[in-house]
Amino acid sequence: MYAVVMQEFGGPSVLRFDRHPDPLSRPGWVTVRLQASALNWHDVLVRRGLYRSPLPHILGADGAGVRTDTNEEVVILPSLFWGSREAAPGTDWEILGDHRAGTYAELVTVPEECVVPRPAGLSLTQAAALPLVGVTTYRALFTRGRLRAGESVLILGAGGGVATMATSFAAAHGAHVVVTSSDSAKIAAARELGAAAGVDHQHSEWIEHARSLTPGAQGFDLVLDSVGRWSESIQCLRSGGRCVVLGSSVADEAQLPLRPFYFGQFELIGTTMGSPTDMGGLLRFMENHDVSPPVVDRTFGLGEASRAHEQLESGSSFGKIVLLH
Structure with a gap:
């Protein structure tokens, strides 16, 4: 061959x-x-x-x-x-x-x-x-992230395979989706996939801007972090929110102040590619929802x-x- x-x-x-x-x-x-x-x-x-x-x-x-x-x-x-x-x-x-x-x-x-x-x-x-981004995204959002309809979710990045698929899946599930990018064209394209809004993560006050796009500006129920910006991701959460980490393209290490973390009742959840069971869940989800390819x-x-x-x-x-x- x-x-x-x-x-x-x-x-x-x-x-x-x-x-x-x-x-x-x-x-x-x-x-x-x-x-x-x-x-x-x-x-x-x-x-x-x-x-x-x-x-x-x-x-x-x-x-x-x-x-x-x-x-x-x-x-x-x-x-x-x-x-x-x-x-x-x-x-x-x-x-x-x-x-x-x-x-x-x-x-x-x-x-x-x-x-x-x-x-x-x-x-x-x-x-x-x-397959890879589909099953990874499905596991991150639903198996591990426990995303429910009506919740707000922040997706770091707007242009990668995981980000584009996560935007489509979360919007199809009935979540309020916000993405981040330094490229306005990518944010516009993410809105075509179902994102409600996007923020420029290179701006010094991007966290405050992102939080302002959630109900009562209280923060997100779920943040999907595929780049490794943990400390910023945690700051975007509402009290009791969940941060799912599935990549480290920006940073291999992270530092978190512990007292705000445990007083905020946050969850930091690691995940990776999914199982055959997750793959079955992905295929059923795509059959039952209006999901962009x-x-x-x-x-x-x-x-x-x-x-x-x-x-x-x-x-x-x-x-x-x-x-x-």
């Missing part, structure tokens, strides 16, 4: 389109002939060597294609070996593309529980863009993966970047 293979860690230029051995079949696993794969920031971290992946290596967590055994159109859940507890993944859990060959290839093999039918109504590129910003050919990574790292995209195979 052809695949995007990296022989070393580094910048986008290490991604080379080349021949690679087909994946081996094994009992309980399914081989998928991929037609599209979506990029995630996680892929950039793998490419840079953060996860110490084996070399040579094929990146990629998200994908859509056809099962080679049944010809069924499927999407891939990149959450492997979740385990038996829904509260958190087990010790064997890993993300597809970390230590096993991923989806930047013509073929990929995954456990059978990690393929689900392609949702009706989604194009090929939208289907490829769904995943936003796809640009597509590239599989052989253009290095250019696609340059685009992803530029931070200029709104939504997902997808490779067509």
Whole structure:
């Protein structure tokens, strides 16, 4: 098969389109002939060597294609070996593309529980863009964040895959959604997905501005923080509010003053990608709600993966970047 293979860690230029051995079949696993794969920031971290992946290596967590055994159109859940507890993944859990060959290839093999039918109504590129951010967002908002209709939610960032999907999901659920961005065009696009308003998080008084957009200016019921700005996120909450943390693209460490935290009765909740059960919940949610499909910003050919990574790292995209195979 052809695949995007990296022989070393580094910048986008290490991604080379080349021949690679087909994946081996094994009992309980399914081989998928991929037609599209979506990029995630996680892929950039793998490419840079953060996860110490084996070399040579094929990146990629998200994908859509056809099962080679049944010809069924499927999407891939990149959450492997979740385990038996829904509260958190087990010790064997890993993300597809970390230590096993991923989806930047013509073929990929995954456990059978990690393929689900392609949702009706989604194009090929939208289907490829769904699994990682979809199941991550569903778990963050509903399984962990316990978002209810009528609550207010602040989503840090407006343009990334998680942010765009979270905006759509929360609005479809009946929540009052506010986003943050330094780009007014991204805020405008988020409003098209259902956000009620947006604030410029580079402004010195953005927290006060955000709180003013909630009932009585008391603060948000839920903040979705995928960047790592914990101290600011907590300040945006109402008393008893919940902050769900699912990323650290801005900062790897955070400091919180403890007395305001416990007097505010706040909850700080960590989460990551979801389980097969969360994936089932995601698909049912999409069936039962008027949800905007995943936003796809640009597509590239599989052989253009290095250019696609340059685009992803530029931070200029709104939504997902997808490779067509």
